[in-house]
Amino acid sequence: MKRFVVETHGKEELVDITSSVGDALSSFGISEGACVVFCPHTTAGITINEYTDPAVARDLIRALREVVPAGRQWQHLEGNADAHVKASLVGTSALVGIEDGKMALGTWQGIFLCEFDGPRTREVWLKTIS
Amino acid sequence: MKRFVVETHGKEELVDITSSVGDALSSFGISEGACVVFCPHTTAGITINEYTDPAVARDLIRALREVVPAGRQWQHLEGNADAHVKASLVGTSALVGIEDGKMALGTWQGIFLCEFDGPRTREVWLKTIS
Amino acid sequence: MKRFVVETHGKEELVDITSSVGDALSSFGISEGACVVFCPHTTAGITINEYTDPAVARDLIRALREVVPAGRQWQHLEGNADAHVKASLVGTSALVGIEDGKMALGTWQGIFLCEFDGPRTREVWLKTIS
Numbered sequence: 001m002k003r004f005v006v007e008t009h010g011k012e013e014l015v016d017i018t019s020s021v022g023d024a025l026s027s028f029g030i031s032e033g034a035c036v037v038f039c040p041h042t043t044a045g046i047t048i049n050e051y052t053d054p055a056v057a058r059d060l061i062r063a064l065r066e067v068v069p070a071g072r073q074w075q076h077l078e079g080n081a082d083a084h085v086k087a088s089l090v091g092t093s094a095l096v097g098i099e100d101g102k103m104a105l106g107t108w109q110g111i112f113l114c115e116f117d118g119p120r121t122r123e124v125w126l127k128t129i130s
Numbered sequence: 131m132k133r134f135v136v137e138t139h140g141k142e143e144l145v146d147i148t149s150s151v152g153d154a155l156s157s158f159g160i161s162e163g164a165c166v167v168f169c170p171h172t173t174a175g176i177t178i179n180e181y182t183d184p185a186v187a188r189d190l191i192r193a194l195r196e197v198v199p200a201g202r203q204w205q206h207l208e209g210n211a212d213a214h215v216k217a218s219l220v221g222t223s224a225l226v227g228i229e230d231g232k233m234a235l236g237t238w239q240g241i242f243l244c245e246f247d248g249p250r251t252r253e254v255w256l257k258t259i260s
Numbered sequence: 261m262k263r264f265v266v267e268t269h270g271k272e273e274l275v276d277i278t279s280s281v282g283d284a285l286s287s288f289g290i291s292e293g294a295c296v297v298f299c300p301h302t303t304a305g306i307t308i309n310e311y312t313d314p315a316v317a318r319d320l321i322r323a324l325r326e327v328v329p330a331g332r333q334w335q336h337l338e339g340n341a342d343a344h345v346k347a348s349l350v351g352t353s354a355l356v357g358i359e360d361g362k363m364a365l366g367t368w369q370g371i372f373l374c375e376f377d378g379p380r381t382r383e384v385w386l387k388t389i390s
Binding site for chain 1: 131166168169170171172197198204205206207208211212214215217218219221222223225253255257259
């Protein structure tokens with residue numbers, strides 16, 4: 001398993017980690033298989049979406065904010081209950097195929113760490129399966 | 131990796147791809163392992179849900195439409211920002227076990243391509259892990 | 261593939277299955293790889309979230325109830341259409357890495373069966389990939 005660190009800078013932010021995942025994959029030296037991109041946190045997640053227009057990431061954050069309002073009454077008293085819910089909605093991991101040593105992603109797809117309770121120092125774990 | 135094409139016919143539509151996935155799996159000839167069903171698009175996704183009553187798929191589409199209204203103000207200006215958000219909510223892939231050469235699905239489970247910005251010609255990518 | 265049973269007690273409930281998954285993994289005897297935690301039902305799902313404060317699970321249930329109201333008009337006439345939608349939102353499976361024979365989970369992460377149409381007898385299927 002490989003791990004790398006992502007520093008987030010806002011309360012909510014989508015960080016494009018596609019190239020970091022790609023670099024780590026190169027060091028695995030696996031030509032065929034799949035890679036699990038795993039977020040070991042409970043107020044952040046992983047999603048795959050369009051990376052060319054940063055507005056897509058901002059729209060996703062804003063839509064989730066409306067779906068799960070931070071300011072309602074929550075039982076979890078640490079002030080980040082909404083972040084936990086958002087993490088379960090986008091999910092904790094993504095699974096990407098590996099072909100000829102490279103990630104098999106669609107033309108417009110990038111892999112994002114979804115920060116919902118930052119800024120923080122986050123980790124991403126990568127596990128390859130051949 | 132195997133790929134097959136799915137033609138969608140509406141703006142939003144759930145297409146049951148269970149048998150297409152099963153046919154492709156047969157051609158892999160793998161008896162034990164798992165299969166990644168991956169959508170290489172950013173305005174469509176993959177989900178597993180009930181296939182016997184088509185009303186379930188229609189309810190899912192309508193519920194998502196209410197959760198992520200298409201007509202609000204979005205920063206992404208291609209007119210399909212809602213589709214990007216819905217794709218992240220249902221997710222880009224499903225992972226299904228393989229037992230005795232067959233998909234290990236529950237009695238009522240089918241695999242669906244979720245079209246959120248159709249009609250389009252979509253691809254589904256399958257990667258098996260043994 | 262290993263299977264174990266989970267008895268749920270409420271209409272909606274998050275059941276922490278982390279230790280059950282861990283016990284099953286020990287019996288596989290796999291030291292390196294990944295494990296698919298799969299829910300073979302269409303009105304329940306699997307999520308990974310914080311396990312130390314049970315309020316997080318209750319908040320997730322309540323938030324989903326507001327996002328997908330049970331009492332609206334649905335086309336699916338079995339009275340559990342909302343449960344189907346919630347299952348697609350949290351997802352049908354989780355994928356967890358295995359390191360030195362143990363699940364690679366973050367400090368605060370637990371694995372939950374999400375019951376949305378209980379009480380019922382549910383199954384969880386585990387498939388390891390090495």
